[in-house]
Amino acid sequence: MVTVWAVLQPGIILELVVAGLPPELRELPPDRLGLVLNDIKNLVSGNIVSGTPDPTILAAAEHYRNLQLTGHVCLWIVALLLATVGIVHSWRAISPKLRARNRVERVVTLLLIVSSTVAIFTTIGIVLSVLFESIRFFHKVPLTDFLLGLQWSPQTAIRADQIGSSGAFGMVPLFAGTLLISGIAMLVAVPIGLMSALYLSEYASPKFRATAKPLLEILAGIPTVVYGFFAALTVAPLIRDTGTALGLQVASESALAAGLVMGIMIIPFVSSLSDDVINAVPQSMRDGSYALGATKSETIKRVLLPAALPGIVGSILLAVSRAIGETMIVVMAAGLSANLTANPLQAVTTVTVQIVTLLTGDQEFDSAKTLAAFALGLMLFVVTLILNIIALRVVRKYREQYE
Amino acid sequence: MNTTTIETKTALDGAVNPDVREAPLSSAQITDYDHRQTVGRITADNPKMACREVNVYYSEKHALRQVSLDIGANEVIAFIGPSGCGKSTFLRCLNRMNDTIVSCRITGHIQLDQDNIYDKSIDVVQLRARVGMVFQKPNPFPKSIYENVAYGPRIHGMINGKAELDELVYASLERAGLIKEVEKRMDEPGTSLSGGQQQRLCIARAIAVNPEVILMDEPCSALDPIATAKIEELIDELRENYTIVIVTHSMQQAARVSQRTAYFHLGDLIEVGETDQIFTNPRHKLTEDYITGRFG
Amino acid sequence: MNKSDDSAATPPRRDIKALVNAGLKRRHAAERRFRWYGLTAISLGLAFVVLMFANIIGKGYPAFWQTYIELPITFDAAVIDPAGTRDPETLANADYAALIRASLRGLFPQVEGRRDLRALYGLISSNAPHRLRGEILADPALIGTTQVIQVLASAEVDTLVKGNINRALDESLRPISDQEIAWIDQLTADGRLTKRFNTILFSNGDSREPEQAGIRGALMGSFYTLLITFLLSFPIGVASAVYLEEFAPKNRWTDLIEVNINNLAAVPSIVFGLLGLAVFINFFGLPRSAPLVGGLVLSLMTLPVIIIAGRAALTSVPPSIREAALGMGASKLQMVSHHVLPLAMPGMLTGSIIGMARALGESAPLLMIGMVAFIVDVPRGFTDPATVLPVQIYLWADLPERAFVERTSAAIMVLLGFMILMNGLAIVLRKRFERRW
Incomplete structure (x- = not known):
C-alpha cells in the first residue's frame, strides 16, 4: 500500500503541478517542459537552479511543495485509518467460532493465484504496449510501406524546412539483414552443436562427457555483451584483415563477424537441446540397429537422426528464434546501414540494432522514428512467438511419441 | 547342494575346436566356489555355436x-x-551385444563354427550379420515397413539394384508370415503395425540379412496370445534354415517350440537336456522346483 | 515376382561373410571419419571457450595495474595558503595543479615553450591535483614541506609503459609523440615510474579519462537493480510455482498460463525493454535510467526462469510426503508450507540464483530504459540514474582508446567473476541439498 503510494505520488503531483502551470509554459514541447520541471524539483529540494528563477517557476515550486506535504499528510491519515479499521475488524472477528485457518488459507490461495497471473499480465503488457505504439506508427506510415518497403532511413525532418531525409520505413532490408546474420550463425551453430551432442551422447566416455558438457555450456552463460565485445574487437578486425589479404572487399562491420560470433553463442543452445532429444530416443532403437550389424555412425545416420529429426528441428527453430532476437552482438558488431545484400562480407543491419538505435539517446515519443521501433518490436515479437510456438509444439509431440 | 556331474567331461570330446576341447574343467580353475556344475549333456551332435566357461561381470x-x-x-x-x-x-554374449555396456566384462570362449567370436580378428559387424537378434519389445525403426526390412541388406551392401532388394524384402516378409498383411502398405511407418505384426516385422528385418543364428530375447512377452501363437509357429518354420536361441519366461512356450532346454538359476547353468526330458523328468532339484512352480 | 523362390532371395550362406567383409574397410573408414567430425566439433566448441577467456584475460589483466609517477612535490605555502589562515575552504580551492606543474618543470628544466610544457603536463592525469588536495586536507602540516608523492599517470603513459603502443610506428600514427616518449623513458630510467594495483577501477564511477574510469558506479547500479529483481521475482515466482504445481486445477486456464510462461521464457530480451519503456516509463512515469525500472524489467524476464525451476523442484518432492502430511490432518496449505516447500526450497533457490546470474549479464532491455547514460556519480538509491556492469562494458567497448579496451576487458573479467561465483553457489547449493528419493 505504502509502496504503491510512494511510487505513484511523484507522478500525480507532477501532473498537478503541470496543470497548475501558466498556459504559456504548458504549451512547451515535452523536453523543454521536462527541463522546467527539473528546475522546479531542484527548487523544492533546495538546490541552486541555473540562472535566476522565473517567478512562475517559483510559484510552481511552491505549489509542488504544498502538494508534497498534502500527499504525506494524506498518506498518514489513510494508513492510520486502515490500521484502525483492521484492528476493529479483527477485534470483532475473534471469537471461538472463527475458522481462522480456512480464512487465512483462502487469502493465501488468492495471493498465489494473483502471483501466477503476473506472467499473463506480462504478456498482455508486452502485446498492448507494443501494439498500441505500432498502431500509432501505422497511422503515420502505411502498413504496406512498412512491410514491403525496400528502403530504410528513419531520419525524418525535424524542422519543416529541412530537406533530404524524408524518412523511409521499409523493413525488408532489416529483416534481410537479420536473416543473413542468423543464417550465418546457424551455419556455425547447427553442425558444431549437433555433432558435439552426437559425440557426447554416443561416443564419449561418461568421464569425458561429464567434463566436456559443462565446459561447453559455459558458452551459454557468457553475457551477450561479452560476445559483442569479442566480435567487434577481435573477430571483425581478423576477418577484415584476412579478407584484405585475400584481396576481398570486407566491411569493418561485416555480417560475417557478427554471424560467426552469434553462432558460437548458440552452439551450447543447439547441443544441449539436441542432446535431450537424442537421449529421448529409446535404447532399443539403437540395439535393434547394432543387432543387425550396423556400425555406430550408420546407426546414428540411419536410425537415430531420422528418429530424432522432429525434436532436432524443434530445437533448431528455438535457436533461430534466439538468433533473431539477439541484440548485443549485432548492436556492437553489425553496422547501421540498411543494405539489402546477401554478401556476408558487407555490413548489414538488423531489426534489433534499429530498435536500439531508434530508442537510445534523446527522443520525442511521438515521432515516427521512435514509434517505428515499436512496430519493429511488434514484428520481432510476432515472428519469435510463432517460431517458439511451433518449436515447443514439435518438441512436445516428439517427446510424447517416446513416452 | 547337488553337484552331480556325469557327462560334462566326456561331452567335451564332441566339441568342434581343439581349443575348446582342451579347455580343462578342473575344479582348480573354477575360481568361484559358489559355482554349481551343470547337469545333463551340454554338447550337441552338430554344434553351430560352442561356449566354454563363459563368465560375465557387470x-x-x-x-x-x-x-x-x-x-x-x-x-x-x-x-x-x-x-x-x-x-x-x-544370450547377449552370443552376438556381443554386451559390448555396448561399458561396465560389462566377459571371459571364456564362444565359437561360431570355427571362429572365436571374442577374438580380435573377428569384426563385431560381421558377427552380428551372422547372428541376428530379436528383442523383447518390438523395436521397428521410425521408417517405412519396406525400409525396416531393407535396412540390414542396405548397410551391409548385400544387394545390387532395386529389383534384387525388392525381392529380398518381399521374401523376408513372406518368411516372417507378414507379407499378406503389409503387401499394400509397404510405405507406411513400421510403428503403424500392431504389436504382433511389429515383432514379426523385426523377425523379417533380422532374416533379411540371412543370418546363421537368430537370437530371440523373450520375443512374445509383450504380445497377446494370438500374436504369440503366430510367432511360435514362425519359429518352428524358421528352424529349417536357421539356428534359433530363444529366451523365454514361459515354460509352456519353451515346451512348445524348442528341442533342447537350458535351465539357468542365479547366474549358473543348472541343467541342459532334451526339452521333453527337462519337463517330464528333471534331474536337478532346482529345475524340478522351477518347472513345478515352487518358485519363479 | 517369384516370392516363394528361396534360392533367389537368400544368397548362399558362405557368401555372407565375404559380402560383409568386402564392405568392412569402407564402413570402418566412414565410422572413423564420423567420429572424427564429432571430436572436431566438440574441440572447436571447447576451443572457442578457451579462446574467448584467453583473449579477454590477456587484454584485461594489465588493467588491474596502473602506472604512477613519483613526483617531488613542494607544498608551497604561497600557492596553497597565501594568507596562512589554514582555512579549509582556502585549502580546498587552492591551485594544486600549479604544484604539479612546478614539480614537472623542476624535473625537466630543458623543456620550454607553451606547447611543449602543456605536453609535459599532460603526462599526469587530471585527477592528480585532487589527490594533493586530499593529502593537504588530511594533514595541513605538510604545507611548506617537500614530499615524494605518487601521482596517477595519464592513460597514454600507462599504455606506453604496458607496451601497447608500437614505438616503431610513425609519430603521427601514435597517440604519443617522440618527445613524450623521451620524457617517459627518462622517468623510467630515474625509477620514478611505479605500477600499483588499480584501486581506481573499483572505487570510481565512469569517466572520460580512461585512467580515472572505474566500475564502482556500474557495480552499485547492478547491485540495486538485482536487489529489486530478486525481491520481486523470487516471491512471485515461488508463489506462482506453488500455485501451478500444488493448487491449480488442470483446466484450460492453467494450460494457458503454462504455455504462456514457456513462451515468455523465449521472448527476445529487447522486447521486455520495449515493455519497460512503454509501461513503466511512459505510462507510470517512473524515472528513466533508474535501477528501479531496470529491476522491474529484469524481474519480469527472470520470472519464467524461476517459475520453471520452482515447478521442477516441487515435482521432485515425492507424493508420499504430501500424502503423509495430509494423512496427519494438515490442510493443503499447511502441507505445502510445512513439508513440501522446505524440501523444494534448495532447488528453487538454485534456479533463482541461475536466473539472477542471467539477469546480471543482461543488457539489451536496459538500453531501452535509458540505463546507457554517461554517469559519473555512484548511485546511492533505487531511483538515482545508474548503469549496470554489462551496459558499462557496452559503453566502454565503443571507445577507441587502448586504455579503455583494457578496462572493458577488466570489467568483463569482473562480470564473469561474479557470474562464476553465482553459478558456483548454485552448484554448491544443489550438491549440498541434493536428495535422491
Whole structure:
C-alpha cells in the first residue's frame, strides 16, 4: 500500500503541478517542459537552479511543495485509518467460532493465484504496449510501406524546412539483414552443436562427457555483451584483415563477424537441446540397429537422426528464434546501414540494432522514428512467438511419441 | 547342494575346436566356489555355436558363472529360468551385444563354427550379420515397413539394384508370415503395425540379412496370445534354415517350440537336456522346483 | 515376382561373410571419419571457450595495474595558503595543479615553450591535483614541506609503459609523440615510474579519462537493480510455482498460463525493454535510467526462469510426503508450507540464483530504459540514474582508446567473476541439498 503510494505520488503531483502551470509554459514541447520541471524539483529540494528563477517557476515550486506535504499528510491519515479499521475488524472477528485457518488459507490461495497471473499480465503488457505504439506508427506510415518497403532511413525532418531525409520505413532490408546474420550463425551453430551432442551422447566416455558438457555450456552463460565485445574487437578486425589479404572487399562491420560470433553463442543452445532429444530416443532403437550389424555412425545416420529429426528441428527453430532476437552482438558488431545484400562480407543491419538505435539517446515519443521501433518490436515479437510456438509444439509431440 | 556331474567331461570330446576341447574343467580353475556344475549333456551332435566357461561381470557383480553349452545347428534351444538368472545376459554374449555396456566384462570362449567370436580378428559387424537378434519389445525403426526390412541388406551392401532388394524384402516378409498383411502398405511407418505384426516385422528385418543364428530375447512377452501363437509357429518354420536361441519366461512356450532346454538359476547353468526330458523328468532339484512352480 | 523362390532371395550362406567383409574397410573408414567430425566439433566448441577467456584475460589483466609517477612535490605555502589562515575552504580551492606543474618543470628544466610544457603536463592525469588536495586536507602540516608523492599517470603513459603502443610506428600514427616518449623513458630510467594495483577501477564511477574510469558506479547500479529483481521475482515466482504445481486445477486456464510462461521464457530480451519503456516509463512515469525500472524489467524476464525451476523442484518432492502430511490432518496449505516447500526450497533457490546470474549479464532491455547514460556519480538509491556492469562494458567497448579496451576487458573479467561465483553457489547449493528419493 505504502509502496504503491510512494511510487505513484511523484507522478500525480507532477501532473498537478503541470496543470497548475501558466498556459504559456504548458504549451512547451515535452523536453523543454521536462527541463522546467527539473528546475522546479531542484527548487523544492533546495538546490541552486541555473540562472535566476522565473517567478512562475517559483510559484510552481511552491505549489509542488504544498502538494508534497498534502500527499504525506494524506498518506498518514489513510494508513492510520486502515490500521484502525483492521484492528476493529479483527477485534470483532475473534471469537471461538472463527475458522481462522480456512480464512487465512483462502487469502493465501488468492495471493498465489494473483502471483501466477503476473506472467499473463506480462504478456498482455508486452502485446498492448507494443501494439498500441505500432498502431500509432501505422497511422503515420502505411502498413504496406512498412512491410514491403525496400528502403530504410528513419531520419525524418525535424524542422519543416529541412530537406533530404524524408524518412523511409521499409523493413525488408532489416529483416534481410537479420536473416543473413542468423543464417550465418546457424551455419556455425547447427553442425558444431549437433555433432558435439552426437559425440557426447554416443561416443564419449561418461568421464569425458561429464567434463566436456559443462565446459561447453559455459558458452551459454557468457553475457551477450561479452560476445559483442569479442566480435567487434577481435573477430571483425581478423576477418577484415584476412579478407584484405585475400584481396576481398570486407566491411569493418561485416555480417560475417557478427554471424560467426552469434553462432558460437548458440552452439551450447543447439547441443544441449539436441542432446535431450537424442537421449529421448529409446535404447532399443539403437540395439535393434547394432543387432543387425550396423556400425555406430550408420546407426546414428540411419536410425537415430531420422528418429530424432522432429525434436532436432524443434530445437533448431528455438535457436533461430534466439538468433533473431539477439541484440548485443549485432548492436556492437553489425553496422547501421540498411543494405539489402546477401554478401556476408558487407555490413548489414538488423531489426534489433534499429530498435536500439531508434530508442537510445534523446527522443520525442511521438515521432515516427521512435514509434517505428515499436512496430519493429511488434514484428520481432510476432515472428519469435510463432517460431517458439511451433518449436515447443514439435518438441512436445516428439517427446510424447517416446513416452 | 547337488553337484552331480556325469557327462560334462566326456561331452567335451564332441566339441568342434581343439581349443575348446582342451579347455580343462578342473575344479582348480573354477575360481568361484559358489559355482554349481551343470547337469545333463551340454554338447550337441552338430554344434553351430560352442561356449566354454563363459563368465560375465557387470562392474563387481558376477552375473554369469562358468557356463559351457553347445548350440546345435538347426535346432531351437530355449533358455528358461527365473528373472535375473542370467539367461538374457548369456544370450547377449552370443552376438556381443554386451559390448555396448561399458561396465560389462566377459571371459571364456564362444565359437561360431570355427571362429572365436571374442577374438580380435573377428569384426563385431560381421558377427552380428551372422547372428541376428530379436528383442523383447518390438523395436521397428521410425521408417517405412519396406525400409525396416531393407535396412540390414542396405548397410551391409548385400544387394545390387532395386529389383534384387525388392525381392529380398518381399521374401523376408513372406518368411516372417507378414507379407499378406503389409503387401499394400509397404510405405507406411513400421510403428503403424500392431504389436504382433511389429515383432514379426523385426523377425523379417533380422532374416533379411540371412543370418546363421537368430537370437530371440523373450520375443512374445509383450504380445497377446494370438500374436504369440503366430510367432511360435514362425519359429518352428524358421528352424529349417536357421539356428534359433530363444529366451523365454514361459515354460509352456519353451515346451512348445524348442528341442533342447537350458535351465539357468542365479547366474549358473543348472541343467541342459532334451526339452521333453527337462519337463517330464528333471534331474536337478532346482529345475524340478522351477518347472513345478515352487518358485519363479 | 517369384516370392516363394528361396534360392533367389537368400544368397548362399558362405557368401555372407565375404559380402560383409568386402564392405568392412569402407564402413570402418566412414565410422572413423564420423567420429572424427564429432571430436572436431566438440574441440572447436571447447576451443572457442578457451579462446574467448584467453583473449579477454590477456587484454584485461594489465588493467588491474596502473602506472604512477613519483613526483617531488613542494607544498608551497604561497600557492596553497597565501594568507596562512589554514582555512579549509582556502585549502580546498587552492591551485594544486600549479604544484604539479612546478614539480614537472623542476624535473625537466630543458623543456620550454607553451606547447611543449602543456605536453609535459599532460603526462599526469587530471585527477592528480585532487589527490594533493586530499593529502593537504588530511594533514595541513605538510604545507611548506617537500614530499615524494605518487601521482596517477595519464592513460597514454600507462599504455606506453604496458607496451601497447608500437614505438616503431610513425609519430603521427601514435597517440604519443617522440618527445613524450623521451620524457617517459627518462622517468623510467630515474625509477620514478611505479605500477600499483588499480584501486581506481573499483572505487570510481565512469569517466572520460580512461585512467580515472572505474566500475564502482556500474557495480552499485547492478547491485540495486538485482536487489529489486530478486525481491520481486523470487516471491512471485515461488508463489506462482506453488500455485501451478500444488493448487491449480488442470483446466484450460492453467494450460494457458503454462504455455504462456514457456513462451515468455523465449521472448527476445529487447522486447521486455520495449515493455519497460512503454509501461513503466511512459505510462507510470517512473524515472528513466533508474535501477528501479531496470529491476522491474529484469524481474519480469527472470520470472519464467524461476517459475520453471520452482515447478521442477516441487515435482521432485515425492507424493508420499504430501500424502503423509495430509494423512496427519494438515490442510493443503499447511502441507505445502510445512513439508513440501522446505524440501523444494534448495532447488528453487538454485534456479533463482541461475536466473539472477542471467539477469546480471543482461543488457539489451536496459538500453531501452535509458540505463546507457554517461554517469559519473555512484548511485546511492533505487531511483538515482545508474548503469549496470554489462551496459558499462557496452559503453566502454565503443571507445577507441587502448586504455579503455583494457578496462572493458577488466570489467568483463569482473562480470564473469561474479557470474562464476553465482553459478558456483548454485552448484554448491544443489550438491549440498541434493536428495535422491
